[in-house]
Amino acid sequence: MSPAYGSSASTATPAHRLDVTTLKGVGPSMAERLQRLRIQTVQDLLFHLPSRYQDRTRITPIGALRPGDEVVVEGEVQGSEVKFGRRRMLLTHISDGSGGLTLRFFHFNSAQQQSLSPGTRLRCFGEVRSGVTSLEMVHPEFRRLAPGAAGSEAVVEEHLTPIYPTTEGLQMPGLRKLIDQALTLLQEGALALPDLIPTALLPSGMGRLRESLLSLHRPTPDIALSQLSEGGHPAQQRLAFEELLAHQLSLRLLRQRQRLHVAPALRAPGPLVAQLQARLPFALTGAQQRVLDEIRADLQQPTPMQRLVQGDVGCGKTIVAALAALQAVESGLQAAVMAPTELLAEQHYQSLRGWLEPLGLKVAWLTGRLTAKARREMLAAIESGTAVVAVGTHALFQQEATFRALGLVIVDEQHRFGVHQRLALREKGVQADGSHPHQLIMTATPIPRTLAMTAYADLDLSVIDELPPGRTPVETVAISDERRDEVVQRVAAACAEGRQAYWVCTLIEESESLQCQAAEESVVQLRQQLPQLRIGLIHGRMKGAQKEQAMNAFKQGELELLVATTVIEVGVDVPNASLMIIENAERLGLAQLHQLRGRVGRGSTKSSCVLMYHPPISQQARERLGVLRESNDGFVIARKDLELRGPGEVLGTRQTGMLQLRIADLQRDQALLAPVGVAAQRLLQEYPQQVTLLLERWLGERQRYGDV
Ligand code: ADP
Ligand code: MG
Numbered sequence: 001m002s003p004a005y006g007s008s009a010s011t012a013t014p015a016h017r018l019d020v021t022t023l024k025g026v027g028p029s030m031a032e033r034l035q036r037l038r039i040q041t042v043q044d045l046l047f048h049l050p051s052r053y054q055d056r057t058r059i060t061p062i063g064a065l066r067p068g069d070e071v072v073v074e075g076e077v078q079g080s081e082v083k084f085g086r087r088r089m090l091l092t093h094i095s096d097g098s099g100g101l102t103l104r105f106f107h108f109n110s111a112q113q114q115s116l117s118p119g120t121r122l123r124c125f126g127e128v129r130s131g132v133t134s135l136e137m138v139h140p141e142f143r144r145l146a147p148g149a150a151g152s153e154a155v156v157e158e159h160l161t162p163i164y165p166t167t168e169g170l171q172m173p174g175l176r177k178l179i180d181q182a183l184t185l186l187q188e189g190a191l192a193l194p195d196l197i198p199t200a201l202l203p204s205g206m207g208r209l210r211e212s213l214l215s216l217h218r219p220t221p222d223i224a225l226s227q228l229s230e231g232g233h234p235a236q237q238r239l240a241f242e243e244l245l246a247h248q249l250s251l252r253l254l255r256q257r258q259r260l261h262v263a264p265a266l267r268a269p270g271p272l273v274a275q276l277q278a279r280l281p282f283a284l285t286g287a288q289q290r291v292l293d294e295i296r297a298d299l300q301q302p303t304p305m306q307r308l309v310q311g312d313v314g315c316g317k318t319i320v321a322a323l324a325a326l327q328a329v330e331s332g333l334q335a336a337v338m339a340p341t342e343l344l345a346e347q348h349y350q351s352l353r354g355w356l357e358p359l360g361l362k363v364a365w366l367t368g369r370l371t372a373k374a375r376r377e378m379l380a381a382i383e384s385g386t387a388v389v390a391v392g393t394h395a396l397f398q399q400e401a402t403f404r405a406l407g408l409v410i411v412d413e414q415h416r417f418g419v420h421q422r423l424a425l426r427e428k429g430v431q432a433d434g435s436h437p438h439q440l441i442m443t444a445t446p447i448p449r450t451l452a453m454t455a456y457a458d459l460d461l462s463v464i465d466e467l468p469p470g471r472t473p474v475e476t477v478a479i480s481d482e483r484r485d486e487v488v489q490r491v492a493a494a495c496a497e498g499r500q501a502y503w504v505c506t507l508i509e510e511s512e513s514l515q516c517q518a519a520e521e522s523v524v525q526l527r528q529q530l531p532q533l534r535i536g537l538i539h540g541r542m543k544g545a546q547k548e549q550a551m552n553a554f555k556q557g558e559l560e561l562l563v564a565t566t567v568i569e570v571g572v573d574v575p576n577a578s579l580m581i582i583e584n585a586e587r588l589g590l591a592q593l594h595q596l597r598g599r600v601g602r603g604s605t606k607s608s609c610v611l612m613y614h615p616p617i618s619q620q621a622r623e624r625l626g627v628l629r630e631s632n633d634g635f636v637i638a639r640k641d642l643e644l645r646g647p648g649e650v651l652g653t654r655q656t657g658m659l660q661l662r663i664a665d666l667q668r669d670q671a672l673l674a675p676v677g678v679a680a681q682r683l684l685q686e687y688p689q690q691v692t693l694l695l696e697r698w699l700g701e702r703q704r705y706g707d708v
Contacts, residue, residue, distance in 0.1 A: 333407025
């Protein structure tokens, strides 16, 4: 264990235990303002890093200025003039021999005007812009220099000037003073901020935590601003490394704790599994078989499986889940399948019945909309164990469903569930004897492996990286809605060939009722334009039974065109549907568009997708549509999505608190993820006390999640 840093370490208070109110000038109202910046302790203050820096340490020759520079210049006033444009303004021209610069003031008084008389020497700080005739600074900070003082005042500031994120009622100077107090305490040794990561585990080039913090708050002038702004400075990397490490450790501990639980060790797959596999009209792909083998090995262990299966839309995750469920059934246990929407739950119910009923097994299904009687029957079947598999939305678990013997919980389309729900679920299935069910989590949001291992470090990961054979990529085009009529004709032509089509109405997701309204209007219009077609409608405001009816009619081929909202986004599977029109496609994110498009291209016919947009569209939206036109590969699209939106949004963990990073950036710091993984492993094995201290330092309160 490395010693606490500093000579007076024994009397020093750990920085994360020292409340900000112990600092001078921090009363209750200041504490509240600091709280808005998520600053509660002196350590939080130290970890409140500048969002950028200004360089006031050197004087730049005017001749070397470029627009956009934020710099200090020095020059002699050549002359001033008051101009009357739309507004009155004062223009002062200065020169330093290397070039000339105009200072533009909109607010000025005559005293100020007088003080800028020709020959006066000025030092100015501001942002350089290109003016009409020369470069200029608008309202620079400036001061007059005493005549002949150039040499003695040559050094402006000793350090780069940190610019911190501020909040209302707490401006930069006030915040700087508080941070200065904290830094002074740190330098005097009154604050303990020991190095908790043994040097051997740090990537080379990274220094001590204390020095890293000092240099980020007060960077020396030799540090390149560009390196700081990209987050690539070793001091920034040192902090990001430690933060990522702490998160990684908390997830790994969660997983270790999970391993202490007992789960029913399932038998190896027997005759039922073999029968189902023999009856399938297709052979499993190599990737499905490999992932299934991984699951089977886990299920035979006496500790609960915690496995995440990632696989692109349409890769065939459902059958893998069904075969896993059957393994539980063969061991005399039940399986529960959870879906994020009723529509998907309904569809899983149909698929599972189709596969399991011929084997003489009963599948139950539970949603919020069953009649009281049906519900009672389902619950009874689950409780008595006559139903071996139960399918439902998360209502299944929230309600008082009691399983006779639950052996496996399957969560489909995990990206729709938050991390908390996932953690909470683990507890729900605990049996009377204290044993935990196995858990299989499936997601169609494929994220790069290192990122997945960071975000889901508490799970084992399997990837289905192959689509069933015979699938042809969905041909995707983007068309302005000014050409809507052509698109309608395209639907007519496709349906005339016996194909089926989806017409998806999208609006901003928050407004479900508007979206439903749009779908209702579209269906009226399309029925007029395409009287020869049988057109159905499905949206979130319809009753469950109506939705089911529409979906079934479409599945049976009784409807040729299905007008829908994004309720069909996840999981819906109708292989004969081979054309999809998405209205207002520019409003949806990449992941959602990819999911939606995944509803077609499931059969052997060549499928197409028309992304209809309403011009004008933003550059970002144009880029998104371009990505979809060019690629059908979920991994490629996910990578692009990460670039465009950042991991917080993509993983959907922004609000969950699990990955609330203050310093590290999963995108920017990807290169750290692998060494973080290695360091986490070794810390857990060789330095367990350090692990506790790191978690306390970085997660504090939030460490609780680790106890779930
Ligand atoms: P997802 O991974 O998106 O959940 P599904 O499980 O809905 O995909 O499967 C998509 C379609 O592919 C279904 O119609 C399913 O029956 C079919 N399918 C699954 N596995 C195979 C396979 N190995 N060969 C052919 N078709 C398959
Ligand atoms: Mg699915």
